[in-house]
Amino acid sequence: MVDSLGDSLDRALESAFTRRIPQSAQAQMKYLVKQLKGTKAAAQALGISQRTVERYMSGKLKRPRQDLRGRLEREVKKRWQPQVRAKARKKAASTGGLVVSTRARFGFTAASGTTDDARIRDITQALPPEFAEQLFSAREQGANEDQLRQIAADGLARMYFRANNTRAHGLGVEFTDVERLDIEL
Known part of the structure; x- marks a missing residue:
């Protein structure tokens, strides 16, 4: 299964962590x-009982099931640093921008007779800070995957296919x- 664009944004931010x-x-x-x-609140976030949380905190339980381990790690990473x-x-979002590396199907719409199937x-392209800001803001506001993908498509269209709107x-x-x-920062 392919990671979502939102997950890729989260992983890019996690790469900036200074501690494990x-x-x-x-x-x-x-x-x-x-x-x-x-x-x-921790039990609700993880979808387990409050008593189970208390057992892990006291050390009575040590090795969570794989699905709980994954949820626990995701919830900690969301709040870490x-x-x-x-x-x-x-x-x-201000100076660095981000780099999108993807393998996907790209199609074009243009004036009649000039379209490409x-x-x-495979594209690896740096996007300017304005697209980084749009992606992070949309992610924060709960944009769905299609909306995030459209922002990335607009950035790739401008920078890769239209050479920063020069052609x-x-x-x-x-x-x-x-x-x-x-996605990398």
Whole structure:
């Protein structure tokens, strides 16, 4: 299964972390309880009972099932080093931009007689800060995958296919059948 663009954005921000997340289930659970200000909130976030959270915190339970381990790690990563995450996002949105590396089907719409059939392409392209800001803002506001993909398609259309709008004016790009998608800051 291909990662969503939103997951790729999250992973890109995680690459800026200066320290590893807590490694043991007990340490992760303690961190999550502290961040969510209580065992009840942590239990709700993880979809388990409050008593189970308490058992992990006390060390009575040590090895969570694989699905719980994944949920616990995701919830901790979401909250880990918020200042570092914010700083990386600000840098990408103001000066650094981001790099999109993808293997997907790209098709074009243009004036009649000038369109190109869609085909799979491998593209690695730096996008300017304005697209980083649009992607992060849309992600924060709960945009769905299609909306995020449209922002990325607009950025790739401008920077890759239209060479920063110096050629192929009016060329529209369709971004579908994503096989691979990675984002780096």
